[in-house]
Amino acid sequence: MIHPLRQRHRHIIIALGILLPVAFAAGIAARKPLPEVNTLPDGISPPINLFAAEVWSREDLFYMSPVRIRLLREQSGTGKFAVTLAAAKDFVKPELLVYWLYGNPSVTNALPHNAILLGSFTAPQLPLPAVAEKTNGLLVLYSLADNQIVDVSKPIHLAGLSK
Amino acid sequence: MNDDFYIGWETSAAPRIGKFVRAVVLILFVASISLALAFAMVQRSIGVSVFEWGMVKNFSGVLKLEPYPHLLVPRPGATGTQNNFSTYYLVAPFKFGLDRKKLSTLDGKLVSLQGTLIYRGNQTMVEALPDSIKAADAESPMLTGEETIQLGRQTLTGEIVDSKCFFGVMNPGQLLPHRACAIRCISGGIPPVLLVRQTNGTAICLLLVSPAGQPVNQQVLDLVAEPVQITGEVERQDELLILRADPKTILRIK
Known part of the structure; x- marks a missing residue:
């Protein structure tokens, strides 16, 4: 009496063992693809890259944050400067802004009054002020929502690069 | 003919059955772990976002109610070549937006409030405590960048x-x-x-x-x-x- 039941049980298990993974794979394959666009319409997308030439790229300029800084210039060897900042995806701070601070001042807890706003950390390019080409300076990462200095870079020298 | 027969209450199974079951269990174990790892690795990242649950902070800025309540926070050191304000969406606790009618007298004014930060990428939101939203004593900054x-x-x-x-x-x-x-x-x-x-x-x-x-x-x-x-x-x-x-x-x- 038990033998036919065991045989049926075995057949059911074999059938489920094949059908369930197939049904699961079919379900995954049948998911609607995420709607993605290649390019955003004009105006919505970030402005055209004005700073096309890379001068240098460094990851060691901030003391505590794993941020890569790329120094860019309008054209190779000439023109105004800009920086691009990039970090790992898990580097998230609320309303993170980037400032230029000329000279080599000691920055503690508060944002100095002479700090010049460059823009949002997520901006594709942050043009540097003209003063940056004449004197050394620092980049400061400042979280506006936390009202807190996140990090200060080592001194950056552009004077030698200016023509 | 193979007469092996599995009997559940026996201390050990018949040798051939026991050997077969051990092999199958081992294969299934390795396969399930491998499949689970492979499946996890091909999943999309869910992204990094933060809700500072339980951390109430103070904020101040210009309250705007249209189209949805948001706070314009002046950016220090702005020179006018960039946006002079950061924009924080404002919502109420739980699954509710802020009551715009109750806040209508504060529209366009400098306010202070308490709330909890929510942020992802360059998007910032504050889950505000509605009773904490009050007019600030100082005058509202010029909304020159708000065109x-x-x-x-x-x-x-x-x-x-x-x-x-x-x-x-x-x-x-x-x-x-x-x-x-x-x-x-x-x-x-x-x-x-x-x-x-x-x-x-x-x-x-x-x-x-x-x-x-x-x-x-x-x-x-x-x-x-x-x-x-x-x-x-x-x-x-x-x-x-x-x-x-x-x-x-x-x-x-x-």
């Missing part, structure tokens, strides 16, 4: 998400697994945003309003968390992208 820039009529493809969950309260606060929660949040007044994903992995969020700039929460509930195509007028207010579209014209992508 609206028209970006024209655009057709955009994306997903309607509830901003509060997507910006950090839930993760993943998007797609079908989050649909029921998103519908409850949007019906409660949380601003709906159109999430437009790009193939390079980045995304933008556009605040969704009617052509007249009014909330469309109740009209879009049926379309939340599904691929949609929306045509409307896009404008930028500081860092806030706004999409003015008639909810009746929103197309569900099959």
Whole structure:
């Protein structure tokens, strides 16, 4: 009496063992693809890259944050400067802004009054002020929502690069 | 003929059966671990977002109620060549938006408030304690950077998400697994945003309003968390992208 039941049980298990993974794979394959666009319409997308030439790229300029800084210039060897900042995806701070601070001042807890706003950390390019080409300076990462200095870079020298 | 027969109450199975079962269990164990790891590794990243739950902070800025409550916070050191203000969406605790009628006397004024930060990428939101929103003593800063820039009529493809969950309260606060929660949040007044994903992995969020700039929460509930195509007028207010579209014209992508 038990033998036919065991045989049926075995057949059911074999059938489920094949059908369930197939049904699961079919379900995954049948998911609607995420709607993605290649390019955003004009105006919505970030402005055209004005700073096309890379001068240098460094990851060691901030003391505590794993941020890569790329120094860019309008054209190779000439023109105004800009920086691009990039970090790992898990580097998230609320309303993170980037400032230029000329000279080599000691920055503690508060944002100095002479700090010049460059823009949002997520901006594709942050043009540097003209003063940056004449004197050394620092980049400061400042979280506006936390009202807190996140990090200060080592001194950056552009004077030698200016023509 | 093989007479091996499994008997459950025996201390040990017949040798051939025992050997077979051990091999099968070992293979299944290795296969299941490998499959689980492989499956986990090919999943999409859910993104990094933060809800500072339990951390109440103080904020101050200019309260704007249209199209949805938001706070314009002056950026120190702004020289006028960039946006002079940061924009924080404001919502109430749980699944509710702020009551605009109660706050109408504070519209356009400098206020102080307490709340909890929610943020993702360059999007920032504050879950404000409604009773903490008060007029500040100082005069409101000049809203010189607040002019609206028209970006024209655009057709955009994306997903309607509830901003509060997507910006950090839930993760993943998007797609079908989050649909029921998103519908409850949007019906409660949380601003709906159109999430437009790009193939390079980045995304933008556009605040969704009617052509007249009014909330469309109740009209879009049926379309939340599904691929949609929306045509409307896009404008930028500081860092806030706004999409003015008639909810009746929103197309569900099959």
